[in-house]
Amino acid sequence: MFATDTDLKDLLGKVARGDQAALRAIYVRQSTRLYGIAMTLLRDRTLASDVLQAAFLKIWERAHLFDPERTSAETWLLGIVRHVALEAARQRGREAQADDLPAGDTATDQRAMEALLTSAAGRKMLEGLDRLDGRAREAVVLGYVHGLSHGELAARLNVAQATGRSLVRRTLLALREGLA
């Protein structure tokens, strides 16, 4: 997807100069991905719509801070959307609608993980996740993708909150080693 990211990079440069059509072009290309990310984190259409709107206003205001030397355009956009979405999740108190969450280990079963096969970075991530045990893998995916807090993760994994949190911390560091 190199062409896409080059396009996005150029479009962000135009947005930094106040080009509204460029912002619209980014929206057309990325809103389905970014709204999906917000929806998966929040499981609430109204809130996810508000998040997407707030995120695009931030992109409009901060495009001049995007530095293609440091990160890709896709990752930069993702960071803004996740930041706004997590803020929103914390503000509403994360009353997660548990019935909308993937049941059992379906968040991390083989089918769910196939989405990672489409990029080199994703395949590397999949290898890293494969080195973790099932519970650790679930903690990472439920946290990052489905927006569960430490408390919710602990409840889901049937452990005390402190235990859940230390599992998360150990897992992150193991994943870092695995991806290095």
Added chain:
Amino acid sequence: MSGSIPVIPTDLPADPASREAMAGEYVLGTLDARTAARVAAVLLGDHGWREAVAAWEERLAPLAALARTEAPPANVWDRIEERIAPAEAPRLKRERRWTWVWRLWALAASLGVMAVIGYLVLSRDDAPRLMTVLVSDRNSPGVLAEVDRRGNLRLTLVPAALGRQLQAPSGKSLQVWTLVQGQQAPANAGVLPYEPGKLVVIPASRVSAVAGMLIQITVEPDGGSPTGRPTGPVLLIGRLTMAAPQS
């Protein structure tokens, strides 16, 4: 790495291993609101924390592919556009005698404010050629006006100074006008969005910015002045000046 960074009072972990783990939790999104807010605050001033968080963002980004994709509701883009795009003012309906007076306080735009904001702006690569701070009749700054290299006029709210949103009174609109020195009549540069975001960009095609040009924002009937001239009270005003010695 962070040797020269000023010490920020915080109870966040200082040792690299704990910092690394907490930066990871921050990006993962599992931290409670209070801890996440403390991390967000320390990021503003601490290079080491910023680097750690950036590395985790890069590292974990591929996981986002696991979220489903879904099209947003159709009105989301409209809501975004409403907040960034100045509207065309209505066409001139009838000529009316121009009684509008440019205020003297335009010239008194606070130099102190200019210095502070000017510093922030000029430390960027895309430093503007022309700029000013639009101030109220009490000389309090409301909007930073900059002309970028392409001649677009960028209006950025100064929220800390203004203390409130730049929003038109109910049933009214805020309209932007420009007046080049020596000309008699101000030119319409567009109507601000009803609830503007922090930044509104008026394209170069609608303003021909030159040094010394006055910019003002007036309160007008809903949708903009029906006469093509300012009719309502002046909310903010300022005069464009050269931003800095050109490189």
